[in-house]
Amino acid sequence: MAIRVISAASLTRDLGRWRQDEAGEGRRTSRPAYLALAEGIRLLIHDGRAPLGVALPSERDLATALGVSRTTVTSAYALLREHGYLISRQGSRSTVALPTDVKHDGTKPARSILAMMLPGEVPTIDLTYAAMSAPPEMSDAYAAALQGLPIYLGTHGMDPVGIAPLREAIARRYTARGLPTDPDQILVTLGAQHGLRLLLNVLTAPAERVLIDHPSYPNAIEAIRDVGARPVPVPLRPEHPAAGWDLDGIRSAARQTAASTAYLVPDFNNPTGLLMDGAGRADLAAIARETRMTVIVDESMVDQQLDGETQPAAAAFARGSEIVTIGSASKSFWGGLRVGWIRANQTLIGKLLGTRSTVDLGTPVMDQLATTYLLERADTILARRRDQLHSRRAALLDALAEELPDWRAVEGAGGMSLWVQLPAPVSTALAATAPNHGVLLAAGPRFGVQGAFERFLRLPFTHEESDLRLAVKSMAAAYSALTPHAAEPLAPLTCY
Secondary structure (H helix, E strand, C coil), X not given: CCCCECCHHHHHHHHCCCCCCCCCCCCCCCCCHHHHHHHHHHHHHHHCCCCCCCECCCHHHHHHHHCCCHHHHHHHHHHHHHCCCEECCCCCCCEECCCCCCCCCCCCCCCCHHHHCCCCCCCCEEECCCCCCCCCHHHHHXXXXXXXXXXXXXXXXXXXXXXXXXXXXXXXHHHHCCCCCCHHHEEEECCHHHHHHHHHHHHCCCCCEEEEXXXXXXXXXXXXXXXXXXXXXXXXXXXXXXXCECHHHHHHHHHHHCCCEEEEXXXXXXXXXXXXXXXXXXXXXXXXXXXXXXXXXXXXXXXXXXXXXXXXCHHHHCCCCCEEEEEECCCCCCCCCCCEEEECCHHHHHHHHHHHCCCCCCCCHHHHHHHHHHHHCHHHHHHHHHHHHHHHHHHHHHHHHHHCCCCEEECCCECCEEEEECCCCCHHHHHHHHHHHCEEEEEHHHHCCCCCCCCEEEEECCCCHHHHHHHHHHHHHHHHHHCCCCCCCCCCCCCC
């Protein structure tokens, strides 16, 4: 089987100003070039822009593209290999990996390569993910699931559609939101990301265009690329009358690209937290009908409303099958609960089941039973978690105003993160140096295509308030360390 290879040109583009990440405009970092290069590649791996399992370009090709000696690239690759970020086999290219001790639950977060080379531990707060810890009810949910399991033990336990009690519970929640839903319209998946991949496999073909709101969820962008389709960004504009979504832009892009599919997050867009209003949802459904485009609406964040009026489900405005919805228990309850769902018509669900049989044979019964328990108590659990998010968002905003007053936050109506604009396009550089100051960050370009959003960061507010305040202090220290002129706007960047 052929190994997918990142081209030297692509890697060079994504690395950007890899030699200026701590020195400032017009000057190179004082660190050795090989260390700066290794640190830049490490950041791309953690950002997902250098996907796991793909091969890096040859040392000669990358050295030529970067304009450095081959020794520099060889030393950088060796350092990455030493710390577990590359795996090399005899006669094969080096492939991207993560160190075996890297975790993303906050207990032992990844450290930068520079920090690994320095003595002592660097206490780190991980702001690369937007997810909360499990609610207290999680233990009871699995205890109840264990009690309910015996009735399924007499079966083979592999149900690609999902157990009836869970599909009924999901259907009831849709109906309560004003979208009448039958359990037969629900397909239980291994999370929203799994549901998206199933839909993309059925709805798209290689080289087809898929519209996305921009910025967007990075794993969704990668999923679109992985099936051979091409993401077409339509910019979100927080100041736009339609609550951030340029509906005319979506209509125009759909017509000009002949896109057959769109992936949008109208319920608290990740990362901005913006919420599409009812008029926008009606217009979106009309656009889908006019252009014969299927819109995949991601409702993973739908339960995290912190401000404003609740909006109807986007699919409530559909007249046929033009809007398909995916949802998840991960953001509402716990990221370790890998249960999601697709709401669609039965014809599409039948096609999805045909595709699913080649990938997996169903969602674990225990997790489905636990999710059923949680959904039956969702109102109480979610109200408490929204209160926590509201307080934590306020703490993060206060800390930013105190420590980094020149940073400007887009405060959406919900979700789990702030989309913050920096005074200068240094997002990647800041994310590269931040681990040395005790915080892990997701650079803005991770949430876009073609190197966009170098002036932005996504800052989740899912940690405890004390941790958020400490993280902001660490960010301020890292930002100050970039350059004495970091707050001054840089000259316009050329595309790379």
